[in-house]
Amino acid sequence: MNPSDADVALISHVIQLSVAPVFLITGVGALLSVMATRLARVVDRARFLEGAWRTMVEAERGSAGKELDVLRRRAYLASWAINFAAISALLVCLVIAALFIDAMIGGTRLRWFVASLFIFSMVSLIAAVACFLREVYLATHTLKIGPPG
Numbered sequence: 001m002n003p004s005d006a007d008v009a010l011i012s013h014v015i016q017l018s019v020a021p022v023f024l025i026t027g028v029g030a031l032l033s034v035m036a037t038r039l040a041r042v043v044d045r046a047r048f049l050e051g052a053w054r055t056m057v058e059a060e061r062g063s064a065g066k067e068l069d070v071l072r073r074r075a076y077l078a079s080w081a082i083n084f085a086a087i088s089a090l091l092v093c094l095v096i097a098a099l100f101i102d103a104m105i106g107g108t109r110l111r112w113f114v115a116s117l118f119i120f121s122m123v124s125l126i127a128a129v130a131c132f133l134r135e136v137y138l139a140t141h142t143l144k145i146g147p148p149g
Contacts (some may be wrong), residue, residue: 007054028089039078046071077135084128091121
């Protein structure tokens with residue numbers, strides 16, 4: 001095997017190692033899409049209530065004020081979920097880059113760095129899902145289904 005064949009084999013191996021993190025990025029991207037949609041719906045509802053505030057009677061304002069408080073908490077949680085998920089995706093991208101740097105430079109022994117990046121990525125993803133679950137909990141436990149009044 002000549003040196004160029006060894007280089008091709010090494011690059012091929014690194015690409016194989018990078019496939020799993022790429023699928024992880026795809027999954028995180030799908031989560032980000034769902035989270036962003038939920039945040040947009042919260043923001044739309046809050047804007048609607050704020051826009052209708054002047055036309056509300058006092059009893060409606062009390063109810064709308066409580067709903068706005070819940071929407072504020074939901075927006076905060078959804079925003080943090082998005083932040084943590086984006087950080088997770090960024091860290092996975094750094095894992096892939098570090099794998100290639102290690103392969104290209106050779107002998108850099110970045111395995112602890114790569115492992116640390118991956119662990120921090122998973123911690124960030126866990127935090128994202130925890131914030132997302134809390135936001136969903138708030139949404140479903142403050143939901144009022146039934147006739148108005």
